Every structure is written in C-alpha cells, then in structure tokens.
Amino acid sequence: MKRIAVLTSGGDAPGMNAAIRAVVRTAIYHNVEVIGVMRGYSGLIHGEFVKMDLGSVADIIHRGGTILHTARSQEFLTEDGRQRAVQKMKEAGIEGLVAIGGDGTFRGAAALDKLGIPTIGVPGTIDNDIPCTSLTIGFDTVVNTVVDAINKIRDTATSHERIFVIEVMGRNAGFIALAAGLAGGAESILIPEIPADVTTVVDNIRRGLARGKRHSIILVAEGVGDVREITEKITKLSGLETRLSILGYIQRGGTPTALDRILASRMGAEAVRLLLKGERAKMIGIAGEEIKSFDIQWALQQKKEIDLDQYNLAGILSI
Known part of the structure; x- marks a missing residue:
C-alpha cells in the first residue's frame, strides 16, 4: 500500500485534528503517501483531494474542529454516489481509507469496504455512543x-x-x-x-x-x-x-484536552498500522489503556450501555 486517504465526517469533535495528524505522520514514517479528503464523503464523490505532508498537520494537535472540514452527504447514501466515490479514489490511486467520525461514518466506511476499498474507522464523536470503545475522541x-x-x-x-x-x-x-x-x-x-x-x-x-x-x-x-x-x-x-x-x-468547539489528544494520536496511528498489515473493515476502540480493533459490521450491530452504577452513584451523592 503506497497511498491512503483520511477523512472526517458527521459532527466535528475536539481531537479530530490530532487524529488526522497521527494518520498523516504515521503513514509518512512508513513511506506511504496521504491524501486528505475535504468535506467527508461528499468530498470523496466530488474528488476534493489534497495531498498531505508533514507541514500540512503542523500546529494542529491543539486545535478543535477539523482542518479537513466535514459535511453530511445524502448523495453518498445512494449506490450511485458510493460507486462514484470509489471511482474517484481509484483514479487518485488511493488504496485505503481512514474514516474518522461516528456511527454514520462507520456505516459509510463499511459500505466502501464492500466495494473494494480497505477501510478503518476511528471513533470521533462527542456523544461517546460508539460500541466497543470506552471512549470516543472528543468526549472528554x-x-x-x-x-x-x-x-x-x-x-x-x-x-x-x-x-x-x-x-x-x-x-x-x-x-x-x-x-x-x-x-x-x-x-x-x-x-x-x-x-x-x-x-x-x-x-x-x-x-x-x-x-x-x-x-x-x-x-x-x-x-x-x-x-x-x-x-x-x-x-x-x-x-x-x-x-x-x-x-x-x-x-x-474548543481546545481538546490532553486525554483526547493522546487518545486521537494513538487511534490514528493504529488505523494506519492496521491498513499496512492488510487489515480492513475494522474500527479502533480502547478498553482500559489498550487500543483494540473490532470488525466494523459486528460493532455496528452492538449497543453501548450506560453505566447504571455511575447513574446510581450520582443520585446517592446528590442527596
């Protein structure tokens, strides 16, 4: 694999830039070119590609939002839209994709993988509602x-x-x-x-x-x-x-916390490592201090449960 792409999709979350930075620099470290996709899946369809280098991600680890911007694409939900996205990627020589976002982003990643593009999902959403990970980027x-x-x-x-x-x-x-x-x-x-x-x-x-x-x-x-x-x-x-x-x-908005910067950096780097190992259709998660990966289709079928012990504790402490 010599060229991969990275995009952010759905709602923005503090720490997305740190994840983008980790993807770009980890890939370049392994002599892999990186293409930044502007405006999420909409940008895939319309070929809004930007070549990324080390300088592209300088001084962004502390910034909220996403330098790649984000958008919701109704067109990508159609078979024709997804086929156009795949065609644009093939024309640009893109061999793999890191998609940063929430469950909608992951569903898009799974769809692209079925069409032949190896894809890894990185959980970036303030809602923390993605299964198989105790934390998502932006939650802290x-x-x-x-x-x-x-x-x-x-x-x-x-x-x-x-x-x-x-x-x-x-x-x-x-x-x-x-x-x-x-x-x-x-x-x-x-x-x-x-x-x-x-x-x-x-x-x-x-x-x-x-x-x-x-x-x-x-x-x-x-x-x-x-x-x-x-x-x-x-x-x-x-x-x-x-x-x-x-x-x-x-x-x-706002500057991401140290925890979100570290989490995003670890997850972004792991996504690149998985692609280079030949893995595909996976999502990154964290359990305790350990970064793990899960089948993305299986993960999307799970439901993340609220911690009722914490809820009950909040009630006890508020008396």
Missing part, C-alpha cells in the same frame, strides 16, 4: 466544557436562589449528561436510558430546600425530550423560579 473535552458551564451557572443559581435546568448534547444517549452531572455535582440528571421522572426531580429539590439549600442544577440530555416542557413542569410542580440554559454548539 465536551464533558470538561459542560462541567465548566455548570460551575459558572451554579454561581448565578446560588446568587439568585434559583433552579437551573441545563440541556446538554448527546443525541439519543446520556453519556455526556451522566459524566458531566457526576463531575459537576448536579442535583438531578435526566438521560434517555432512564424514563424521565420530573416528580422525583422536584422531590430532590424539596429535600434540598428542607435542609437550607436554595438552588439546584438539573442536567438534561437532549434525547430525553422537549427541555422547555420539562422546565415548565418543574416550575409548576415546585412553585419555584426556574431558568433554562441550552448549551448548544458551544459544546463541540
């Missing part, structure tokens, strides 16, 4: 961003003696809300995996009031439902002044 950074927001909002909540409902990202999973809620000392955490019980939330607020606590932080994962309705219900049942803060896209 977003949790720290949310915890920082909780700290700041708590100052206002304390000063004004109010309840604050904070909505965080996570798509259909509660990993961000649970980790940030536990680290930020939230009084209640609502996640999609556990049926929302606003009555229990209000009971927790009243218990705090009884011991002299005049504020509460309620963390809600976006997949739970309409956070405005939840906020209104809390206000109605508690009779207390409640404010809503939706953190939104501020969670996606």
Whole structure:
C-alpha cells in the first residue's frame, strides 16, 4: 500500500485534528503517501483531494474542529454516489481509507469496504455512543466544557436562589449528561436510558430546600425530550423560579484536552498500522489503556450501555 486517504465526517469533535495528524505522520514514517479528503464523503464523490505532508498537520494537535472540514452527504447514501466515490479514489490511486467520525461514518466506511476499498474507522464523536470503545475522541473535552458551564451557572443559581435546568448534547444517549452531572455535582440528571421522572426531580429539590439549600442544577440530555416542557413542569410542580440554559454548539468547539489528544494520536496511528498489515473493515476502540480493533459490521450491530452504577452513584451523592 503506497497511498491512503483520511477523512472526517458527521459532527466535528475536539481531537479530530490530532487524529488526522497521527494518520498523516504515521503513514509518512512508513513511506506511504496521504491524501486528505475535504468535506467527508461528499468530498470523496466530488474528488476534493489534497495531498498531505508533514507541514500540512503542523500546529494542529491543539486545535478543535477539523482542518479537513466535514459535511453530511445524502448523495453518498445512494449506490450511485458510493460507486462514484470509489471511482474517484481509484483514479487518485488511493488504496485505503481512514474514516474518522461516528456511527454514520462507520456505516459509510463499511459500505466502501464492500466495494473494494480497505477501510478503518476511528471513533470521533462527542456523544461517546460508539460500541466497543470506552471512549470516543472528543468526549472528554465536551464533558470538561459542560462541567465548566455548570460551575459558572451554579454561581448565578446560588446568587439568585434559583433552579437551573441545563440541556446538554448527546443525541439519543446520556453519556455526556451522566459524566458531566457526576463531575459537576448536579442535583438531578435526566438521560434517555432512564424514563424521565420530573416528580422525583422536584422531590430532590424539596429535600434540598428542607435542609437550607436554595438552588439546584438539573442536567438534561437532549434525547430525553422537549427541555422547555420539562422546565415548565418543574416550575409548576415546585412553585419555584426556574431558568433554562441550552448549551448548544458551544459544546463541540474548543481546545481538546490532553486525554483526547493522546487518545486521537494513538487511534490514528493504529488505523494506519492496521491498513499496512492488510487489515480492513475494522474500527479502533480502547478498553482500559489498550487500543483494540473490532470488525466494523459486528460493532455496528452492538449497543453501548450506560453505566447504571455511575447513574446510581450520582443520585446517592446528590442527596
């Protein structure tokens, strides 16, 4: 294998640039050329290729987002679109691909592999909802961003003696809300995996009031439902002044943490090593401190479960 490509697809995540850097420099170390694909699978279809060298990835390890940009491609979901992508890659002499992103990115990688392009998936998503890996690139950074927001909002909540409902990202999973809620000392955490019980939330607020606590932080994962309705219900049942803060896209940006930079660097390098060993249709994951690989089709059929012990611990510590 003499020439490989790398792309980022789906939502951006802090640490993607560190992964790109690792792919490029590991490949060049092994005398393999690297082509950067702009705008994900859309760029594959339209041949938006850029030759990468050592200088291409200088001074990017600390930057959020992705220098290759990212886009969602409806065209790639069609058989014709995928065939065009493969044709463009063959014309450019690309013999393998590293795809960095979430489950949609992995499904695209699996489709390309079936069409003859050896592909390795690297999990880059803030949601941390990819099976077969305890961490995804970007998750640690977003949790720290949310915890920082909780700290700041708590100052206002304390000063004004109010309840604050904070909505965080996570798509259909509660990993961000649970980790940030536990680290930020939230009084209640609502996640999609556990049926929302606003009555229990209000009971927790009243218990705090009884011991002299005049504020509460309620963390809600976006997949739970309409956070405005939840906020209104809390206000109605508690009779207390409640404010809503939706953190939104501020969670996606920012400088990646050291953990995300290291994780991305290790995963990106391993993806290249797998391609050069002749591996294909694999995803990279981490278990403990060990980087592993799994069949990508099998991984996509699995479901990543929330850690109920952590959820129960958060409830215990918030009494």
